[in-house]
Amino acid sequence: MSDRFYVTSPIYYVNDIPHIGHAYSTIVCDVLARNARLKGLDTYFLTGTDEHGQKIEQAARAKNETPKAYADKISGEFRRLWDRFEITYNRFIRTTDPDHELGVQKAFEIMLKKGDIYKGEFEGRYCVSCETFWSDSQLLEGGACPDCGKPTTLLKEENYFFRMSAYQDRLLKWYASDENLILPKSRRNEVVRFVESGLEDLSITRTTFEWGIKLPKSANDPKHVIYVWLDALMNYLTALGWSGDEKNMRFWSETTHVIGKDILRFHAVYWIAFLTSLDLPLPKRIAAHGWWTRDGAKMSKSKGNVINPIEVADAYGLEPFRYFLLRDVPFGQDGDFGQKALIDRINSDLANDLGNLLNRLLGMAEKYFALNIKAVNLPRFGEEKKAIDAIVSSLDPLFEAMQLHRYLEELWKIFVIGNKTITDFKPWEKMKANQSDQVAELLVFVANLLAKGALLLAPIMPKKCDEIALALGVAIDAPTRKSLIEQGGWIASFSLTKIEPLFARVEAPLLNEPNAGEASANEEKSNLIGIDEFAKVELKVGAVVEAKKVEKSAKLLLLQVNLGEGKPRQIVAGIGEFYEPEALIGTQVCVVANLKPAKLMGIDSYGMVLAIKDQNGLRLARPESAALDGSPIK
Ligand code: MSP
Numbered sequence: 001m002s003d004r005f006y007v008t009s010p011i012y013y014v015n016d017i018p019h020i021g022h023a024y025s026t027i028v029c030d031v032l033a034r035n036a037r038l039k040g041l042d043t044y045f046l047t048g049t050d051e052h053g054q055k056i057e058q059a060a061r062a063k064n065e066t067p068k069a070y071a072d073k074i075s076g077e078f079r080r081l082w083d084r085f086e087i088t089y090n091r092f093i094r095t096t097d098p099d100h101e102l103g104v105q106k107a108f109e110i111m112l113k114k115g116d117i118y119k120g121e122f123e124g125r126y127c128v129s130c131e132t133f134w135s136d137s138q139l140l141e142g143g144a145c146p147d148c149g150k151p152t153t154l155l156k157e158e159n160y161f162f163r164m165s166a167y168q169d170r171l172l173k174w175y176a177s178d179e180n181l182i183l184p185k186s187r188r189n190e191v192v193r194f195v196e197s198g199l200e201d202l203s204i205t206r207t208t209f210e211w212g213i214k215l216p217k218s219a220n221d222p223k224h225v226i227y228v229w230l231d232a233l234m235n236y237l238t239a240l241g242w243s244g245d246e247k248n249m250r251f252w253s254e255t256t257h258v259i260g261k262d263i264l265r266f267h268a269v270y271w272i273a274f275l276t277s278l279d280l281p282l283p284k285r286i287a288a289h290g291w292w293t294r295d296g297a298k299m300s301k302s303k304g305n306v307i308n309p310i311e312v313a314d315a316y317g318l319e320p321f322r323y324f325l326l327r328d329v330p331f332g333q334d335g336d337f338g339q340k341a342l343i344d345r346i347n348s349d350l351a352n353d354l355g356n357l358l359n360r361l362l363g364m365a366e367k368y369f370a371l372n373i374k375a376v377n378l379p380r381f382g383e384e385k386k387a388i389d390a391i392v393s394s395l396d397p398l399f400e401a402m403q404l405h406r407y408l409e410e411l412w413k414i415f416v417i418g419n420k421t422i423t424d425f426k427p428w429e430k431m432k433a434n435q436s437d438q439v440a441e442l443l444v445f446v447a448n449l450l451a452k453g454a455l456l457l458a459p460i461m462p463k464k465c466d467e468i469a470l471a472l473g474v475a476i477d478a479p480t481r482k483s484l485i486e487q488g489g490w491i492a493s494f495s496l497t498k499i500e501p502l503f504a505r506v507e508a509p510l511l512n513e514p515n516a517g518e519a520s521a522n523e524e525k526s527n528l529i530g531i532d533e534f535a536k537v538e539l540k541v542g543a544v545v546e547a548k549k550v551e552k553s554a555k556l557l558l559l560q561v562n563l564g565e566g567k568p569r570q571i572v573a574g575i576g577e578f579y580e581p582e583a584l585i586g587t588q589v590c591v592v593a594n595l596k597p598a599k600l601m602g603i604d605s606y607g608m609v610l611a612i613k614d615q616n617g618l619r620l621a622r623p624e625s626a627a628l629d630g631s632p633i634k
Helices: 020-038 054-062 067-084 098-114 164-177 185-196 228-233 249-254 261-277 309-316 318-328 339-369 379-400 404-425 427-432 436-457 462-472 478-486 521-525 531-535
Strands: 004-013 042-050 091-094 117-127 132-134 153-162 255-260 285-289 292-294 335-337 372-374 493-495 539-549 557-562 569-573 588-592 598-600 603-605 611-614 617-620
Touching: 004 020, 004 249, 020 042, 020 067, 020 255, 020 285, 020 292, 020 309, 020 318, 020 478, 042 067, 042 228, 042 249, 054 067, 067 091, 067 309, 098 117, 098 228, 098 261, 153 261, 164 185, 164 261, 185 261, 228 261, 249 255, 255 261, 261 285, 309 318, 309 339, 318 339, 318 404, 318 462, 339 372, 339 404, 339 427, 339 436, 339 462, 372 436, 379 404, 379 436, 404 427, 404 436, 427 436, 436 462, 436 478, 436 493, 557 588, 569 603
Parallel strands: 004 042, 004 255, 042 091, 255 285, 292 335
Antiparallel strands: 117 132, 117 153, 372 493, 539 557, 539 588, 557 569, 598 603, 611 617
16 A cells, blocks of 8 residues: 555636535545545645636626736635635645646647647537537537536637547546546446547637637747646646656655546546546546535525535534535535534534533543543453444445545444443442442543544544544544554553533524525524515414313413304413413404414314513413404514
């Protein structure tokens, strides 16, 4: 196994501000990079922005800015977001960086010399939004782009072409060389089918706009700029110094590209052909993730349903958000963002299973042992130790296969075992029976499993795991990982430190629906509802025609209220401590008429009577003067 690791995120177009999909790509890379570092690998993590092309030129023009000024601004936003999200990138590359531009020209020159690039006439359709060429058979009805559905433009220009067709066999051979080069496998198979169906040469220059990298001087053809995808893909190489000082090129042979499924073809077909043409080693892995949707729909600015990752992280915490993104959706599949699922994860997995386990350990260790626990060996927990060891050794393969949700699912079993062992062992009874040595043994076992858990969870929740490590007095570093995880060691004694609970439970959504991205700070904190929601409540006036006490209840009265519906409504009301039943007959009350029926003390109730409660007790809310029974309250 290599002692190096290179991970790249896609570089983001600067025509849009960052959203949850971008955050997901980058967070996945960050998790891979942190894990590699913790395993002691020499690691390089690259992210950045993709700044050339017609799409960016048009977006800048629409804002009355130069493309460069516009790119500076949005690229800055991406960089600030990643810094705020504590993303541990080694370089943030911009395709407007001079070393990158030189590298792209160098690649063009090599391919041209080799005969892989030739000049010809291009005639076909182009989608500016996707920066993609399409053949007639691929287009939707009316010539629309098959990816985004937007109209395409007819291009007829002199272009340079890359001999993609010459690479078909070599690409197929590469795919066949290792089934795990492209993940998930279902998508790998799509790529293979696409290449098997034949490859056309690819137009790799444009003459109709200017915002791009010029051809190398040696080509002597100043009106062309290089196609944005050749430019963009090259970032993975130029970032390591391919065109200049090669100090980081040692990482190249250990490359993992993380991308979204929509850009797999560019990476698994074009990029592999370009690299083959340049005689460079091919990546070890291309991992394509799915798309995040909102309530089942694609996110877009026009729909106003874009999720702003900063707002989610501010409201719920960055690390719970990272955990949710990785745990809730299998890598490679699409995921739907919803606050309920996030809250459930926080309350059940984080606060309950993990947070509570640490609290129980610290609470008992403090109460019974002044926070110092010791047990030379753990004879009582043989079975449990074996179970933990088995889980720990099953995790690495899951991580390597990018099964990050399964990794977390299995890891959580460690904490569940911890909680169950405490509950079954009943340490409080053992203490009463003067068996404190057994309790110390239990707590040492729990502290060990938390230490192992923290080492394994650290790439996903680094700060929370630092807190756990502080409480346990262990380090989160490569030597400790080696001893407790790889070598399966167990620690004999701990000197613990009390810390604040790791996670707070969340009782209700913290962001306004449906527009988490646009909710204002004030609205988020209040419980305002819209007029539409209020209009759903049917309020009516009605006279009480019968009233009696509910047997065995001091609080409940059974009322029949005339809401003008022919038959009176039966309503059970909690007003028995304040009203005698007889005094109510013939008086009017206000009723919520469309409440779902409920059973109170076994009696069906078909509505609710409105009342006012303050320090003087409870009074019914009534119309100021008599109204027709069944009149609506607006
Ligand atoms: N600039 C190209 C990538 C060049 S890489 C050499 C590009 N940029 S992008 O900004 O449009 O998209 C960047 C990444 O974000 C892609 O991997 C894409 O799949 C991902 N996502 C964009 N929207 C997404 C979701 N709604 N959900 C998940 N990821 C999505 O493509």
